Amino acid sequence: MKCYICAEQGKDTDAVAICIVCGMGLCMNHAIREEEELWEGGYPFPSKKVSKTLPRILCPACYEAIKKE
Amino acid sequence: MVSLLKRSAAEFIGTMLLVFFGAGAAAMTLMLVEGEETPNTFNIGIGLLGGLGDWLAIGLAFGITVMAVIYTFGRVSGAHINPAVSVALWAKGLFPSTDMVAYVVAQLFGALAGSLAFAFSVGPEAVLVGGLGATAPFTGITVWEALLAEIIGTFLLMLVIMGAAVDEKATPGFAGIAIGLTVAGIITTIGNISGASINPARSFGPMIADLVLGGPNVVGVYWIYIVGPIAGAMIAAFLYSWIVKED
Numbered sequence: 001m002k003c004y005i006c007a008e009q010g011k012d013t014d015a016v017a018i019c020i021v022c023g024m025g026l027c028m029n030h031a032i033r034e035e036e037e038l039w040e041g042g043y044p045f046p047s048k049k050v051s052k053t054l055p056r057i058l059c060p061a062c063y064e065a066i067k068k069e
Numbered sequence: 070m071v072s073l074l075k076r077s078a079a080e081f082i083g084t085m086l087l088v089f090f091g092a093g094a095a096a097m098t099l100m101l102v103e104g105e106e107t108p109n110t111f112n113i114g115i116g117l118l119g120g121l122g123d124w125l126a127i128g129l130a131f132g133i134t135v136m137a138v139i140y141t142f143g144r145v146s147g148a149h150i151n152p153a154v155s156v157a158l159w160a161k162g163l164f165p166s167t168d169m170v171a172y173v174v175a176q177l178f179g180a181l182a183g184s185l186a187f188a189f190s191v192g193p194e195a196v197l198v199g200g201l202g203a204t205a206p207f208t209g210i211t212v213w214e215a216l217l218a219e220i221i222g223t224f225l226l227m228l229v230i231m232g233a234a235v236d237e238k239a240t241p242g243f244a245g246i247a248i249g250l251t252v253a254g255i256i257t258t259i260g261n262i263s264g265a266s267i268n269p270a271r272s273f274g275p276m277i278a279d280l281v282l283g284g285p286n287v288v289g290v291y292w293i294y295i296v297g298p299i300a301g302a303m304i305a306a307f308l309y310s311w312i313v314k315e316d
Binding site for chain 1: 070071076139143144145146147148149154158163164230234235241244245
């Protein structure tokens with residue numbers, strides 16, 4: 001799979017990731033990695049934030065759209 | 070996890086709301102029927118407006134507030150808003166001792182704040198006529214009968230908490246609705262027996278506020294609302310674990 005954004009710019013770059021929202025193939029330069037917090041527990045116990053996070057790969061367009069929500 | 074101070078604040082606010090709206094609904098019902106003649110001594114006025122529906126309305130005031138607090142503070146403090154629940158979870162080894170003590174103190178003071186807030190919102194009639202919704206065995210009910218009703222009522226409450234929330238196999242998201250409606254159901258049935266406290270803090274707040282503001286003195290029967298709820302909750306917590314444990 002090739003990077004969609006690079007292809008639009010006339011470049012031929014291998015994709016290393018896929019946007020979890022739109023499925024776009026992304027190269028290292030265009031992939032945005034976010035870390036989602038993980039919580040465990042809940043009623044009737046207080047929730048605890050666990051030390052591990054969940055990686056989330058997004059393309060720049062989806063990243064911007066989600067950030068605006 | 071947020072600090073113990075913040076979690077205690079959540080317990081304080083939750084219990085304050087519970088007593089303001091729940092016990093407040095009981096006091097308001099008595100104020101609405103003030104001066105009316107009751108058909109028998111078992112009926113102190115709650116029941117004159119709509120029979121058992123009066124208790125359902127009071128139960129729903131409690132239950133809806135419980136549900137609201139669970140969905141608001143459930144992930145923050147656990148939204149126990151009931152010393153019997155905190156003590157039972159502690160006894161099961163599911164809740165630390167220091168947290169349990171802090172929660173119980175916060176719940177007691179929160180309940181007192183709720184009663185005082187209701188009294189100041191309504192005026193002296195809330196104390197003199199409504200008794201701030203304080204709990205005591207009803208006419209013709211012995212302390213032992215009231216104690217048994219409190220044990221059974223809190224047994225059901227804790228059983229639902231164990232099955233709908235503590236159990237890891239419970240369907241997520243439904244505990245607040247299940248527990249809120251359970252509280253309403255319990256109060257509908259045992260309201261006219263023991264006053265349906267099922268919560269030592271819920272009885273503590275109106276009792277102390279009544280003493281301070283010149284309302285009825287129910288200190289002599291308060292032990293029922295400590296022993297009954299804690300015993301019922303602990304029996305339910307241990308029995309549930311035994312029942313669901315695979316052989």
